Amino acid sequence: MLKNTCLAICSLVIVLASVSITAPQDQSPDPQLGKNSVKEVVAAMTLEEKVKLLVGMGFNVDIPGLPPIEEEDRRTPEKVVGAAGRTHAIPRLNIPSLTLSDGPAGVRIDPKRSGDNYKTYYATGFPIATLLASSWDTEIARRVGAAMGSEVRDYGIDILLAPALNIHRNPLGGRNFEYYSEDPIVAGKMTAAFVRGIQSNGVGTSIKHFAVNNQEFNRMQSNSVVGERALREIYLKGFEIAVKESQPWTVMSSYNLINGTYASQTGELLTTLLRGEWGFKGFVMSDWFGGDDAVAQIRAGNDMLMPGFVAQSQAILKAISDGTLSTKQLDTSVERVLNIVLQSPTFKHFNYSNAPDLKSNAQVVRETAAEGMVLLKNDDNTLPIAPTKVSLFGNASYELIAGGTGSGDVNKKYVVSLDQGMLAGGFSIDESLRQTYKEFIADQKAKRPKGRPFMPLPAISEMSIGSDRLEQLASNSNIAVLTLGRTSGEFEDRQVENDFTLTTIERNLIDNISNAFHAKGKKIVVVLNVAGPIEIASWRTKVDAILLAWQPGQEGGYSITDVVSGKVNPSGKLATTFPVSYNDVPSAKTFPGKELVGVKPYIDNPFAGKPAEAVYDEGIYVGYRYYDTFGVKPAYEFGYGLSYTTFSISNMKLSNNRFESPLAISVTVENTGKVPGKEVVQLYISAPTNRLKKPRNELKAFAKTKLLKPGESQTINFELNAKDVASFDPASSSWIADAGTYSLNVGSSSADIKASRKIELSKEAVVERSQKLLSPPPSLKEIEPPK
Numbered sequence: 001m002l003k004n005t006c007l008a009i010c011s012l013v014i015v016l017a018s019v020s021i022t023a024p025q026d027q028s029p030d031p032q033l034g035k036n037s038v039k040e041v042v043a044a045m046t047l048e049e050k051v052k053l054l055v056g057m058g059f060n061v062d063i064p065g066l067p068p069i070e071e072e073d074r075r076t077p078e079k080v081v082g083a084a085g086r087t088h089a090i091p092r093l094n095i096p097s098l099t100l101s102d103g104p105a106g107v108r109i110d111p112k113r114s115g116d117n118y119k120t121y122y123a124t125g126f127p128i129a130t131l132l133a134s135s136w137d138t139e140i141a142r143r144v145g146a147a148m149g150s151e152v153r154d155y156g157i158d159i160l161l162a163p164a165l166n167i168h169r170n171p172l173g174g175r176n177f178e179y180y181s182e183d184p185i186v187a188g189k190m191t192a193a194f195v196r197g198i199q200s201n202g203v204g205t206s207i208k209h210f211a212v213n214n215q216e217f218n219r220m221q222s223n224s225v226v227g228e229r230a231l232r233e234i235y236l237k238g239f240e241i242a243v244k245e246s247q248p249w250t251v252m253s254s255y256n257l258i259n260g261t262y263a264s265q266t267g268e269l270l271t272t273l274l275r276g277e278w279g280f281k282g283f284v285m286s287d288w289f290g291g292d293d294a295v296a297q298i299r300a301g302n303d304m305l306m307p308g309f310v311a312q313s314q315a316i317l318k319a320i321s322d323g324t325l326s327t328k329q330l331d332t333s334v335e336r337v338l339n340i341v342l343q344s345p346t347f348k349h350f351n352y353s354n355a356p357d358l359k360s361n362a363q364v365v366r367e368t369a370a371e372g373m374v375l376l377k378n379d380d381n382t383l384p385i386a387p388t389k390v391s392l393f394g395n396a397s398y399e400l401i402a403g404g405t406g407s408g409d410v411n412k413k414y415v416v417s418l419d420q421g422m423l424a425g426g427f428s429i430d431e432s433l434r435q436t437y438k439e440f441i442a443d444q445k446a447k448r449p450k451g452r453p454f455m456p457l458p459a460i461s462e463m464s465i466g467s468d469r470l471e472q473l474a475s476n477s478n479i480a481v482l483t484l485g486r487t488s489g490e491f492e493d494r495q496v497e498n499d500f501t502l503t504t505i506e507r508n509l510i511d512n513i514s515n516a517f518h519a520k521g522k523k524i525v526v527v528l529n530v531a532g533p534i535e536i537a538s539w540r541t542k543v544d545a546i547l548l549a550w551q552p553g554q555e556g557g558y559s560i561t562d563v564v565s566g567k568v569n570p571s572g573k574l575a576t577t578f579p580v581s582y583n584d585v586p587s588a589k590t591f592p593g594k595e596l597v598g599v600k601p602y603i604d605n606p607f608a609g610k611p612a613e614a615v616y617d618e619g620i621y622v623g624y625r626y627y628d629t630f631g632v633k634p635a636y637e638f639g640y641g642l643s644y645t646t647f648s649i650s651n652m653k654l655s656n657n658r659f660e661s662p663l664a665i666s667v668t669v670e671n672t673g674k675v676p677g678k679e680v681v682q683l684y685i686s687a688p689t690n691r692l693k694k695p696r697n698e699l700k701a702f703a704k705t706k707l708l709k710p711g712e713s714q715t716i717n718f719e720l721n722a723k724d725v726a727s728f729d730p731a732s733s734s735w736i737a738d739a740g741t742y743s744l745n746v747g748s749s750s751a752d753i754k755a756s757r758k759i760e761l762s763k764e765a766v767v768e769r770s771q772k773l774l775s776p777p778p779s780l781k782e783i784e785p786p787k
């Protein structure tokens with residue numbers, strides 16, 4: 001190992017020595033970024049400096065098992081301690097080092113700095129992306145983005161490594177909590193709004209992970225085998241929307257391979273499509289240690305290699321010297337990076353405060369989290385409940401799970417638990433039960449095995465409670481609230497047993513609490529503190545109400561109480577389907593993929609896993625596109641969510657009967673119930689199937705009303721153009737609107753359509769031509785919808 005490292009360093013010295021001979025010999029004063037044009041600065045850079053700029057800087061320590069970093073990087077102190085990465089400064093040309101930090105639920109940096117005993121650097125823990133998507137309100141995403149971006153700015157960071165928008169292909173995806181939805185329109189629109197919010201602070205974003213990175217299993221060596229139509233319509237569509245509508249400063253390429261080539265090494269993805277077709281203007285960075293060929297990455301348009309290591313610099317220098325990489329290719333990447341450097345707060349010498357407004361951002365968390373909670377069940381108006389005495393069950397009631405683990409986690413100062421939230425909201429909590437839980441949790445935590453580095457700690461199992469105690473609790477309190485928690489995170493996917501499904505203790509708890517409280521004429525409410533779907537169908541009849549609170553961020557206890565008490569009327573809807581059973585999931589058999597036996601690892605480090613393959617044979621039939629088309633009834637469908645009031649959607653009008661110019665659609669939403677509330681209006685189309693098969697229903701647009709008082713109504717307007725209703729035809733590599741009858745369906749969920757109109761397209765329309773890109777192997781066979 002030592003010998004190899006020496007070999008590596010020695011050869012770098014030789015290459016660098018030969019490089020300095022060819023460096024520009026100009027004696028005139030150095031051009032300065034900002035004063036001179038980017039082209040002039042690039043022209044003045046030595047080859048070594050160019051490579052330095054493109055090969056990034058991570059933490060200033062070597063991570064055991066990962067390739068060694070430059071000696072100089074080890075010595076360079078971090079500007080923001082705990083930030084995920086940096087770029088190199090080149091002071092002679094006035095190029096500063098940028099700081100990059102995770103992540104999707106808030107700024108992830110170290111809260112304490114050595115030698116700095118008086119100040120802390122906590123950041124706000126915002127709700128997870130899946131919750132934000134369930135608000136179906138792009139203004140909520142923008143508002144959270146703006147608040148998060150203010151912390152990026154105030155902590156002296158230039159680029160936030162967020163948002164993340166991979167599709168929820170399967171409920172077990174370990175990082176689904178960082179992602180928005182199973183639907184690309186929801187994911188794309190939310191991302192665009194979020195990016196606009198963050199970037200309104202003068203800082204940048206990195207939309208990730210581009211693309212088709214839907215499982216954690218062997219994530220650095222897994223090949224996603226996927227058809228061209230599914231790519232364009234499902235896995236790339238959200239990125240297309242985000243790029244076109246918000247111009248993120250950067251894009252992060254994903255770890256996986258797509259149809260045999262690493263995403264970070266695919267010019268078809270990073271250049272032809274991203275820049276050529278979609279008009280992306282920023283730079284692309286790799287995911288941390290992603291890919292196996294630095295030169296192929298630069299060639300493909302992956303401009304920045306993060307976090308950068310010695311061997312990558314060597315490889316690029318060698319490729320330039322032997323002509324396998326052209327200086328022009330290198331310069332293009334350098335220019336892209338410098339154009340972003342120019343916009344950065346660091347370049348502009350922004351005087352950051354290191355004191356973000358954590359108080360006002362906490363308020364943003366409290367309010368926005370409540371907007372994304374989904375009321376799944378509410379028999380006989382169980383909820384809302386006025387302050388009363390509650391028996392609060394479940395570990396997560398006392399240790400609320402604010403968000404997921406890994407780079408999507410945030411070092412926040414505190415998390416408001418549900419008992420705290422309810423007490424503050426005027427409820428009283430059975431104190432003896434509370435004490436028992438606190439002792440149980442402390443005891444279990446002490447016994448818990450030490451976690452593996454970077455991995456979530458093993459969950460604490462629930463506590464069994466005897467029938468006498470339950471009977472007593474049911475006598476002494478007026479309602480039972482049981483919180484069920486799930487955590488997940490980077491590096492690992494979730495499991496079916498005891499994760500998607502309930503554990504035996506959880507089932508028993510539901511049965512026993514339900515029996516004890518129902519026997520006394522009292523109700524049981526279940527709060528789901530989860531990041532993604534769990535099995536509900538088998539136990540839901542035993543409880544009176546179910547509130548899906550997701551992982552709501554650091555103020556969670558307050559936000560849940562706001563909804564439970566009726567201070568906030570729930571208006572969230574599912575942006576991801578809750579299936580009846582795991583076997584109903586279209587990718588149940590192919591997720592998370594298989595290891596490729598006998599294939600030599602492409603990357604060799606302890607985090608890289610093994611070569612693997614995930615075959616996306618469900619094609620475009622992901623989530624509700626599958627359930628609807630194949631007639632599989634879910635537990636709770638896409639777009640579903642209850643309210644404490646009721647709404648009507650009527651008076652559907654179309655501006656004309658064509659998709660050109662564009663087509664304007666309006667409906668009237670009225671609050672027909674007794675309390676103020678907001679409704680999410682969803683526009684689906686059922687398209688004709690002349691040339692291509694289609695999902696039965698596809699979301700095309702959505703909007704949320706303002707808070708409508710009882711009896712109040714609002715007109716909601718949508719616009720559709722031909723591209724919105726077109727499908728991607730792999731045979732002609734073009735977006736085609738089929739001839740025939742389109743049914744436009746407006747509803748309050750994918751299954752609850754309230755108004756429909758039809759439009760005829762007399763002739764097929766080729767809306768946009770593309771080219772053959774990212775072709776799958778001929779062996780890929782996708783499922784076919786029933787005739």
Ligand code: BGC
Binds near residue numbers: 103161407490
């Ligand atoms: C994750 C990225 C993250 C990066 C830097 C990687 O492991 O996949 O999402 O931005 O680390 O922390």
